[in-house]
Amino acid sequence: MAKSLNFRTTCAVAGFSLAALGSASAAEQIMFVSQGGAYQKAQTIAILDPSAKKLGITINQDSVPDAWPIMRSQVASGKPTWDVVDVATNFCLRGGEQGIVEKLDFSKIPNAAAMPAEYRSDYSVAYEFYSSVLGYNLKKFPDAASAPKSWADFWDVKKFPGRRSLRNHPLATLEAALMADGVAADKLYPLDVDRAFKKLEEVKPNITVWWTSGAQSAQLLNDGEVDMVMAWNGRISALAKEGAKVTYTYNQGILQSTSLCVLKGAPNLPTAIKFLNEAVDPVHQANLPLHIDYGPANPKAYDTKVISEARVKELPSAPENAKVQALMSYAWWTSPAGEAAEKRWLQFMQK
Amino acid sequence: MSTSTIDPSLRHQRREQALMTLLAAPAVLVIAALVVIPVGWLAAQSIYDNGFTLEHYRRIFTEEVYWRSFALTFRIALMVTLLTLLLGYPVAYAAAHAKRPWNVLILACVMLPFWTSVLVRAYAWLVLLQRTGVANQLLERFGLITEPLAMVHNELGTVIATVHILLPFMVLPLYSTMQKIPRELMLAGASLGGGPLYSFRRIFLPLSLPGVVAGLTLVFVLTLGFYITPELLGGGRTIMISMVVSRNVELYNQWGAASAVGVVLLICVLAIFAAVGRIIPLDKMLGQK
Amino acid sequence: MKTTLLPRLAFGLLVGLILIYLMLPVLIIVPMSFSSTRFLTFPPPALSLRWYQEYFGNPNWMQGTRMSLMLGVLTVLIATPLGTAAAYAISNAQNRLMRSLHMVLMLPLIVPIIIVAIGIFFVYAKLGLIQTLTGLVLANVMLGLPYVITSVVAGLQSFDKTQEMVARSLGMNRLRAFLTVTLPQIKASVFAGAVFAFISAIDETIIALFVSGGQYQTLTKRMFTALRDEIDPTIASISTLLTAASFLLVLLAMSGQKKEA
Numbered sequence: 024m025a026k027s028l029n030f031r032t033t034c035a036v037a038g039f040s041l042a043a044l045g046s047a048s049a050a051e052q053i054m055f056v057s058q059g060g061a062y063q064k065a066q067t068i069a070i071l072d073p074s075a076k077k078l079g080i081t082i083n084q085d086s087v088p089d090a091w092p093i094m095r096s097q098v099a100s101g102k103p104t105w106d107v108v109d110v111a112t113n114f115c116l117r118g119g120e121q122g123i124v125e126k127l128d129f130s131k132i133p134n135a136a137a138m139p140a141e142y143r144s145d146y147s148v149a150y151e152f153y154s155s156v157l158g159y160n161l162k163k164f165p166d167a168a169s170a171p172k173s174w175a176d177f178w179d180v181k182k183f184p185g186r187r188s189l190r191n192h193p194l195a196t197l198e199a200a201l202m203a204d205g206v207a208a209d210k211l212y213p214l215d216v217d218r219a220f221k222k223l224e225e226v227k228p229n230i231t232v233w234w235t236s237g238a239q240s241a242q243l244l245n246d247g248e249v250d251m252v253m254a255w256n257g258r259i260s261a262l263a264k265e266g267a268k269v270t271y272t273y274n275q276g277i278l279q280s281t282s283l284c285v286l287k288g289a290p291n292l293p294t295a296i297k298f299l300n301e302a303v304d305p306v307h308q309a310n311l312p313l314h315i316d317y318g319p320a321n322p323k324a325y326d327t328k329v330i331s332e333a334r335v336k337e338l339p340s341a342p343e344n345a346k347v348q349a350l351m352s353y354a355w356w357t358s359p360a361g362e363a364a365e366k367r368w369l370q371f372m373q374k
Numbered sequence: 375m376s377t378s379t380i381d382p383s384l385r386h387q388r389r390e391q392a393l394m395t396l397l398a399a400p401a402v403l404v405i406a407a408l409v410v411i412p413v414g415w416l417a418a419q420s421i422y423d424n425g426f427t428l429e430h431y432r433r434i435f436t437e438e439v440y441w442r443s444f445a446l447t448f449r450i451a452l453m454v455t456l457l458t459l460l461l462g463y464p465v466a467y468a469a470a471h472a473k474r475p476w477n478v479l480i481l482a483c484v485m486l487p488f489w490t491s492v493l494v495r496a497y498a499w500l501v502l503l504q505r506t507g508v509a510n511q512l513l514e515r516f517g518l519i520t521e522p523l524a525m526v527h528n529e530l531g532t533v534i535a536t537v538h539i540l541l542p543f544m545v546l547p548l549y550s551t552m553q554k555i556p557r558e559l560m561l562a563g564a565s566l567g568g569g570p571l572y573s574f575r576r577i578f579l580p581l582s583l584p585g586v587v588a589g590l591t592l593v594f595v596l597t598l599g600f601y602i603t604p605e606l607l608g609g610g611r612t613i614m615i616s617m618v619v620s621r622n623v624e625l626y627n628q629w630g631a632a633s634a635v636g637v638v639l640l641i642c643v644l645a646i647f648a649a650v651g652r653i654i655p656l657d658k659m660l661g662q663k
Numbered sequence: 664m665k666t667t668l669l670p671r672l673a674f675g676l677l678v679g680l681i682l683i684y685l686m687l688p689v690l691i692i693v694p695m696s697f698s699s700t701r702f703l704t705f706p707p708p709a710l711s712l713r714w715y716q717e718y719f720g721n722p723n724w725m726q727g728t729r730m731s732l733m734l735g736v737l738t739v740l741i742a743t744p745l746g747t748a749a750a751y752a753i754s755n756a757q758n759r760l761m762r763s764l765h766m767v768l769m770l771p772l773i774v775p776i777i778i779v780a781i782g783i784f785f786v787y788a789k790l791g792l793i794q795t796l797t798g799l800v801l802a803n804v805m806l807g808l809p810y811v812i813t814s815v816v817a818g819l820q821s822f823d824k825t826q827e828m829v830a831r832s833l834g835m836n837r838l839r840a841f842l843t844v845t846l847p848q849i850k851a852s853v854f855a856g857a858v859f860a861f862i863s864a865i866d867e868t869i870i871a872l873f874v875s876g877g878q879y880q881t882l883t884k885r886m887f888t889a890l891r892d893e894i895d896p897t898i899a900s901i902s903t904l905l906t907a908a909s910f911l912l913v914l915l916a917m918s919g920q921k922k923e924a
Binding site: 233 | 442443446602605609613618
Binding site: 402409412416485538598 | 674675677678681682685686687688690691692695703705706745746748749751752753756757758760761764767768770771773774775776777778779781782783784785786799802804807812825833837848862866868869883887888890894897898899901902905909910913
């Protein structure tokens, strides 16, 4: 028995030393993982490079669109190679529950400690805000008066004929369904899951595509494959910047965040915590929206004057815009009721 | 010269056999370590969850999510298989009967897409078949339709792209069977007074059947395991078994459920191969791939 | 045999249409790769080399390409000798054990890839082989073996075994007899098998999705994840290059086989 175990560890060590070969260096460093693309490029300029410089550390980067299964397998292997992960907040919370991410000591993260309590948890710090908004094609709805403005409009296929697309995921989609059914944005939680699915059943025959990636939602709207879509605000504004005739409204948008969390047993834990504090520094945070259409998570960023007045108006987490949106409760989504709702999704899709 | 009591030729034979087994051993070990053990592990997991349980299997047969997906997958596999046969048979026939350079050209047309990434081909179909895509524009210009057809983001799109990917797996076994059918037989059929259709039906078709069976089996079984194409072209609604397996693992960490679904799928595949293997030797079928 | 012209024309037309269907994706991928816009559109509004520059100028794409090439080469270096040895054993020993071993060796073609992928993911997670080169190479050797074996078994079938016997009776040992007499005559089959194993390793996506990552990401995995982020014509240009390269390799393998026959 002992022998076979030994053999196993030897194999594991051989595997890891192979993996570690490329990145041996004496200076303090961390492995930071985000979601890639334009978003990761923007934060590299706004946050990662300045933080690395200020702290005198090296920030190695990796990008993974679906980090969750890898987070789990890394921790399960007993020797994770990632330190800090930037993922949708619910994964940080679930990771906390399942012992996959480290509990944070906020006395060592003063910048985060100063943020509003709902922006952090025992295991995570909010990193940036984005919004699931109602976007539409301007060729189909040229004047503002007759354009869809709310989820009720999105659901109203008679008054607003056209092809529609929703995300193939319950998060934010159930919220939109409830708002379409008349639930107020600040009275959503706990979600009435049955009511939400019933409302979704109503619009289902009119959904042309259930999109699975941000790129797909943008391509669908750009190609005219659909006329209106629930998509992330940055996706639609990027299209508009490319000259596509599309726009969106923040009204009844669902304000969501990604958070930073640290993997359990991270190889460079102390450096990772130092980085966490630096990453939510108001000035770095204020720099993020200069490079991409996502909002800072630290509200103090709006006091730094780094972001121009005009720019503030375009950001999802700007106070004016936040007022007309619903703030997603990740705590509810990681509760048993939330997880049950998530599992029910597949069944709903197949019917 | 041997003084041994064992017949030397027998001993030689044994040594030969041992040597051959030894030569095959490294390859067999690789397959054992990377197919047999992982799949066996999954099988064990599907019936062991803190003790022996058939719960995961019970769920496959009672919960809608699972059996709907199985039903959809088999329906798509059936459609794809029949369509590849309908499209593949004439192509293989033409390739087997055309003269140079036409036969080479036909085979090249069959093989070239084979070496284009499945991923990229899925996007090519999106561009071709979507509402504002080339296909709809052409159909509209010729006045064949007034409203764009929904050819993608649904089952139809999945089938069109899957047939495209699997067509070579039908054409190649058909072609290699047809090539071996002596032309004189057809001539003999004609000399007996039958028309070309008669000799085709009575002579050529029956002789090409082994290729048909091999192609049908390969295409059917490969469709059962399809993953990327329905994911990208199904519009989110076309959930095939492979997608259920990967979702159970990635999203919900339900290894038991994923393993059970995988095991059922594997049993289906093995049963099909075993049944067909009684008609055509398996290595012949796969060798033509 | 006399056939009237009309049915033959109709048949030719039918086959032509099916061949167009087969070629259609390739026919639009190539022009799209030279597109000037950021979106996958056909026909492209104007031509440019922008997406080829994007591919060659982006360190991530280059890393993925190097990784995939290295993976392909390592896979071939391991799968070819293992597969050839197994094929030699299969065609020499016609007994029951070897026939069942032959079946076992064909398993990677039979078992649906997703099942193999999650099984390997699970076992690798236990052994710490996820995101390692070793893990990826092993998986691709497994996938490549059936190709090598099938090709070499076919080659050995048409090879006259008595030649090797003669060489051995002249005093050569088995290995030398194989290397100097048999191998040169089946080398085209071995080469064809190696090419198939190489292309299979370069094109493999599903196992890579589960077990590759970090600095060991294959090109196909990068393509898959990049497509979730931006759907732009870079993938069309990569695909065009890959198709051209694979086709050349196959032509090379086929011409080698022709010479042998």
